[in-house]
Amino acid sequence: MWCSALLLSLSPAVVLLLQLPDCAATQEGHWEDYKYGRRDSETKQHCSWKCLQFTLQWPAGFCQSLDKKDLCRIPQSVNSWTIHGLWPLRVFRCCNCWPIFHSDIQELEAELNEHWPSLLKIKSSFHFWRDEWDKHGTCAACVEGMNSPLRYFQMCLKLRGRFDVHRLLEDAGITPSCDRLYKVVEVHQVLAPHLGDRHEIQCVTDEQDREVWFQVKIPLSRNLTVSCDHRTERDTSSPSGPGRRASLGHPCPPQVPFYYYPIDHQQPQRPCG
Template sequence: MGKSGNSLLTKLVVFLSLAVVALGNTNSGLRAFYLVQQWLGSYCDQRGTRCCYPPTGKPRPDFTIYGFWPYYNDGSFPYNCGDDNYDVARLKPLESRLRQAWPSFTCPQIGRKFWVHEWNKHGTCSKSSLGEIPYFQAALNLKSRANVLHALASAGIRPNNQFYSLKSIKRAITRSIGFHPWIECNHNSQGKSQLWQVTLCADRNGRKLINCPYIPKGRGSCASKIKFPSF
C-alpha cells in the first residue's frame, strides 16, 4: 500500500475512533438530575404572574415539582433531545400522583399536556439512563423522599406570611433531607423577596439524592430574610 493508501487508512481509523468516543459520550453524558420543587403560594403570588389551577381545583398546600432536569458531564442543561411525541395515555397509572406532585399552574391551563411538554423538553435528554415511565416515576419517588414542607415545619418554619432567615431555611432542609439545597426567590406584588424554589440533585439513575455537582449563581437571588407566604 502506498503513502496515499496509508494516509487514507490512518484518517479512517481516526474518524472511527472519534465516532466511538462521540457515541460513548452520548450514552454516558448524563451526570445528574436537578429536582426543582416550587412553593405554589409564591408562584401564584409573584409579581406579574397569573396562576390558573388545574381541572381538579386548588391543591392542598405543598411544594410541587417544577422540573426534573438532566445535567451533562460537559456542564450543560440540555433540552429537546428528541422528536418524541409523547402519548400521555401511558401515564394513566401515575396520573393521580402526578396531579398532586407535578401539576401545571400556567395560564391558560394545559392540564395533561404539561407532562407531554416536560418529557419532550427534558425527559428525552435522559433516555440513556431513564425511559419514559421511569423518568416520571423517579421524579415522584425523589419528591416523596425530599419532603421540603415537612423539613421546614420540623424547624418551626411554616407558610404563615412571616419572614425567615435564608440561612435557617437552608439549615432546616439540609438537616432533615441530608443535602444542601439551592434556594431561589421571586418577588410578590409588594416587591418582597419570598421563598419560591428549592432544588436538590439526584444521581444519573434518578434513584438517590446526591450533592449537586454545580450550583448556578445569579438566578433568583434571595434577601437575607424572605417571606414564606400562605397558600
C-alpha cells in the same frame, strides 16, 4: 423490497410511525425504537451529563412569578410543595424522537395531579408534563431507571416522597405566614441534612419588592444520590412562557429575610391581600 410492500399494506398512521431511518430494519426494531427511544448518535450526544436538578416549587411563591394576575390557579387539592421538574444539567433539549402520549402515564395521573399539577390556567397538566418530558425527560432517559415516560414520572414521584420538604419545615416550626419572615441560614440548617449542602433556596420578588420563597433546587448525581458538583454544568432549566417574568427565580439573598406565603386557592396571587 419487502419493506416497501409492507408499508403499502399498512394504514397511513402506522406507516408514519414506521418511516424511521434505514428501511432495512425489521418492523420489530422500529417498535423497539419507538417504545424505548432512539439510541443512535442523535441521542448519545445528550447523555454526557453528570448531574440532575430536582426542583420543588411552593405554589403561593410560583404565583408571585407571574406578571398577569389572572393566570395562576392552585387546585383545591393542592396544599403542599409540588414538583417543578427533574432536569439533567448541561443540555437544553435532548431530541424530538420520543413522543409522549396520555396513555403512557395514565396510571399515574391521580398522583401527578396531586403532586405535579399545572398552576397555569392556560396550560393543562398533561401539557405541562409533556413539555417537561420533551425538554428534560428524554435526556434523563439515558439512565435505565428513567428510560421511558412512565419510569421518568414514577421516579419523579418517588423523589417527591423522598424529599418531603413540607414535613421537614413543619416539624421545625417553619410554616407559611403573611407576617413572619425567614432567613436562608435557618431554612438551610433544617433542609441540608436531607437535601445536601448544595441545595438552593430560590426566591422571586413580588409587586412590593419583597423577597418571596419560590422553590428549592436539589442537585443529584446520575445515580440519584444527594449532592453533585454541578458548578461546571450549565443550568438551562429556567422555563419561560406567557405571563412569566424575565427573571423567574434567583437565590434568596442570605442577608435579606424572605416571606413564605400561605396558599390561598381563591386569590392565589394575593394570598396576603
